[in-house]
Amino acid sequence: MQRFGTLSFGHYGPLGGGRQLTAGDNLHQAIDLAQAMDELGVNGTYFRVHHFAQQHSSPMPLMAAIAAKTQHIEVGTGVIDMRYENPLYLAEEAAALDLISDGRLALGVSRGSPESVVRGYEAFGYTGSVDPRGADIAREHFDLFLRAISGEGMAEADASSPFGGAPGMQRVEPYSEGLRSRIWWGAGxxxxxxxxxxxxxxxMSSTLLTEDLGMPFDELQASQLQAFHDAWREAGHAGTPRTSVSRSVFPITTNQDRMFFGHSQERGGVGYIDGLRSTFGQTYAAEPDVLIEQLKADAAVQAADTLMLTIPSQMGVDFNVHIVESFATHVAPALGWVPANAV
Incomplete structure (x- = not known):
């Protein structure tokens, strides 16, 4: 584990006791938390994207604001639902964000997670899927997106236009060199x-996998990562790809931690999600020395280069900074962590 960061759903809404966390509160707190983590040397801040829900849904403005106010931390998504995206507009946004952040983007995309609405992507105008979960639309959009960020011409220049440039097929602008190497697919x-x-x-591999092969979650996930590396190598791609896994990890260092998380240790299991038999990861909550041994024994955490910690963002900036700082101080160094501000 060379890097670690946080993964946030960005929940907002009623908090109980008459308290309310608004969408604006949520966004400003995400920026404040990212700035604090940047000072700690945390390597990344990543956001889940869910539509038609009181969670993050439009991550690009948020990540651009974070990128403009930080120096080291990677900004990313885990993941953008490609069923909802205009591929060329997303290519423009991704390139602009990559340029603003000076290459600190880690854009995770995929078919997306189970929805709170029925085929919500159709409400966004993307119809015609023959797959009940819209996977065909996601793959088509992703293919066009990759071509666009790679600089392929997308539209013919208008020779009669007074604003035209060179003749031939025109790429979308802006264009960011190397952006393609910073694209991630969320695989289940x-x-x-x-x-x-x-x-x-x-x-990017999440806290659940949509398959059950009769083995513990961490071993199943490590096997998935190995299959990915094997396919990369066999395809003849240059360089070494990055891999990430996400976990719920809560170091218990105070009485408050024990009150909130003392009974949160949960073992993974098997169940159904989105109609598929799936394997779920466990939640880790313990004293730092115990966490170190548990995470060293987690095959997938050891196999990936990046660990994403799912955080309870609705509990506020100060408490989440405490969780992250506890992990950075008492746990991460024993796992091989390299702070972003030390590179």
């Missing part, structure tokens, strides 16, 4: 991990 199974390796993008 061995098959999608192999596909990502063949395509030549980085791999």
């Amino acid at each position: 199974s061995h098959d999608t991990a192999v596909w990502a390796g063949q395509v030549g993008v980085n791999l």
Whole structure:
């Protein structure tokens, strides 16, 4: 584990006791938390993207604001639902964000997670899917997006236009050199991990996998990461791809921590999500020395270069800074962590 960061759903709404966390509060707190983590040397801040829910749904303005106010931390998504995206507009936004951040973007995309609405992407204008979960639309959009960020011409120049430049097919602008190497696919199974390796993008693996092969979650996930690396190598891609896994990890260093998380240790299991038999990861909550041994024994954490910590963002900036700082101080160094501001 060379890097670690936080992964946030960005929940907002009622907090109980008459308290309310608004969408504006949520966004400003995400920026404040990212700035504090940047000072700690945390390597990344990543946001889940869910539509039609009181969570993050439009991450680009948020990540641009964070990038403009930080120096080291990577900004990213885990993941953008490609069923909802205009591929060329996303290519423009991604390139602009990559330029603003000086290459600190880690853009995770995929088919997306189970929704709170029925085929919500159709409300965004993307119809015609023959797949009940819209996977075909996601792959089509992703293919066009990759072509666009790679600089491929997308539209013919108008020779009669007074604003035209060179003749021929025109790429979308802005264009950011190297952006393609900072694109990640969120894979939920061995098959999608192999596909990502063949395509030549980085791999994000979540806290659940949409398959059950009769083995513990961490071993199943480590096997998925290995299948991805094998496919990358067999496809002949240059360089070494990055991989990430996410975990719920809560170091217990204070009585308050024990009150909130003392009973949060949960073992993974098997269940159903989105109609698929799935394997779920566990939650880690313990004293730092115990966490170190548990995470060293987690095969997937050891296999990935980046660990994303899912955080309770609705609990506020100060408390989440405490969680992150406890992990950075008492746990991460024993796992091989390299602070971003030390590179």
